[in-house]
Amino acid sequence: MADLHYPDVIALDDYERPAGPAVNRLDDWYQAFRKKIVDRDSEVTVTEDQLSRASIENIRSFTAEPDCEFVFHALDSAYLDWAKRDTTDDYLRLLVFPPCDRSNRVARWAEGNGMDVLEAPDRSELLSTDLAEVILPVGQGPLVIPKLEDWFVRHRHGLRHIRALLTALQGTSRCCLVSCSSWTWVYLKKAVNADLVLPAPESLAPIDAEYLADWLLAFLSEEPDQPVTFRDHEDGKEILRRKDDGTYSDNFMTQLADDSGGIPWIAWQLWRRSLRTEAERDEQLDEENDGAEEQKEKREDASEGAMFWVVRSQPPTLPRGHERAACLLLQSLLIHGALPEELLWSTLPSIGETNLVVALIRSGFIERHDDQLRCMATAYPVIWTSLANSGMTMAHF
C-alpha cells in the first residue's frame, strides 16, 4: 500500500475523467439506445443486487467503505507545509472534493492534524429570517471549513449564512482551507459568486485504472488468512491478475475507473456491488448445465480461498415518465450533500411528485441516512449521465 504513489492535489480545471475502453462504451451506447427506444417495457427499476442478497459480508474488507489513506497523504503533501507558513498571500485555499464522501474525510484529516474545524450552523437555522452573522474563531494555525454544502439551502432565505461566511473569509488574515463538493461549487459560483473569494479551486487527482487495480490488490492483501480470487462471470477469466508485461489481462478496471469518474470511494462501491458469491454462481451453473468440466476446474481453483464472481450489474433506471422531476431532485441532493425530506421539497418547484422519493429509494438512486436523504455512490454514474443528458450545468466530476 505504501508503494502506491497517489498524484498530488491538482488544479480543478486539470481534472480529467479516466477514459473507458472504446468497446464497452459502444456497448453502453447501444444498451442505452435499446433501452430507451426498443425495450422500454422490459425496464426494471430494481437493481440486480437488490434482488439477490450477495453474501460478501464474511470478508472484513468489504463490510465498510475504506478510508482511502492515500487521500489523506495527498492532503498532507498539499496543505501541511502551507499551513505552517506565515506568509499572508495565498491564505485562502479551496479544495473541491468529489461527491458521495460519506466519511467527511477533510474534517477528519484536519482534526487528525490538530487543526481548528469550523462546523456549519444547524440546518434548521439556515432558513430563519434573522440576520446571519459569522465570526471566524481566532487562533493559531489554519482554520478548516470542511463542508460548504452544510452552510446554505437553495431557498430564497437559505443563502444568508453562506454569504456571511464569505464576507467573514474576506476579512480574515488567518489561513483557511475551505472544502465543498464539486456540485456545491458549481452552484455557489453562480449563486453567491464564491469564485471571487476563492479563486483557485483545487481537487484530488482522478485515479486511473492502473492505480485502481493496484489499490484494490493492496487492499485485499490486508486479508492474508483468506486469499481472494475474482473471476469475470462471463468468461471465467481472473480479474486483477497481471500479465508478464505488467499490464492487466482485462479491461474491467479501465471501465470501472471510467464509470467512477476517477473517484476512489465511488469506484470501491461499484466494485463491491459487482461481486457475487460462488454459491450464487453455482446455482446459475446448475441451471445452465453446460461446460461442466471447465466449470469444475474453476471451482477447484477457487477452493483454495474465497472466490468471487464479478458481474457487470445493470445500472438502475429513473422512474419512467418522471425523469425530469427525478433529475431535479437528484441535482438538489448533490448540491446539498444530504437533506431531510421536508427541506428537500423546499428546494424544488411544486411538481406534485411526493412519491418520487420512495421510487428513487427503491430504484437504488438515493438512500435514507439519519433522517436525511442522499445520493447513493453506486448510482452516481447513472445520475451523472442523466443530469448531463437533461442539459444541466455539470460539475467537473
Place this chain on the structure above:
Amino acid sequence: MAALDTGDVKASKLINDIGDISFTQIFIIVVSVWFLIFITRKLLPVLAKHGPSRLRLYFLAAVPFIRLCLLAASVLMIIPIIFNITLQNFLVIAGAVSVAIGFAFKDLASSLIAGVVAIFERTYRPGDWVKIDDDYGEVQQVGLRAITLRTPDDDIVTIAHDRIWSNNISNSNDGEQTLMCVADFYLDASHDAGIMRNVLHDIALTSAFLDYSKPVVVVLAEVPWGSHYKLRAYPFDMRDQFEFISDLTVRGKLGIREAGGREVQAPAMIQAPGQG
C-alpha cells in the same frame, strides 16, 4: 418547310424518346428518396427526444436540410432521364416553368423559395421557439411550403414560409439550448427598490430550473401606476420555460410580500404591454 423540320427535330429532342425513358429508374429514385425522407422524419425526432439534450436541436434541424438535399438530388437525377439537356432545351424548359409559375403557382413558388431561404438563412429550425404575428410556439416541422408550430396551449399552427418576406420573425432561442424567460411583477411604488431587486435576484438564483451558465438580471421601470419589475433568467432546458416562469412568479410573490412590497392590479380594460 426546312425550318419547320428543324423545329420538329429540336422539339422532339427536348424530351427523350418514350422508349429511352427508364420509368423503372425513375420509380426506384422516387421510392428511394421517399423512403429516405420518411426514415429521416421518423428517426431523427426520436433520437432528438431520447438523446442528450445538447444534441436535440442538431437532430431536429437536420430533418429539413436532409429532405431538401434528397429532393434536389432526386430532381437532378430524374431530369436527365426525361429531358435531353442542352442549353437551348434548358432555356425552353425554364421559360415554360416560369410562365406556369407566374400565372398559376405564384404563391406556392414564393413559399417554396422562402422555404429554401429559411433553411439556409436558418430563420427558424425545428425545436426553435418563434413568434410570427401573434402566434408563439415551438417549431415542430419545417416543410417545403410551410412550418408548423405547437403553441403552449397545444394548438398546431401552420404558417407558410412566404411570411418571411413581409413579417418579422422573432426567434427566442435561435438554435441555442435555452432562451430568456421573463417574470413580470407590478408593485405599488412605495417600497425599497434596492431590497426588492435583491429579493427577486435570489428568487431566480434558488430556482431548480436555472441555467448556471447564463446571467440573471432584474430590471425596474417606473410607470404611472407603480413599479414594473422584470426578472430575466434562463432555464437549463427551454422546454421548461413556462414551468420556470411559474416557479419564479410563485416564489417571487412570496418574496415580495415578505419584503414589504404590495402588488398592484391594473383595471381590467388596460392590458399590459405585450398582451395585446
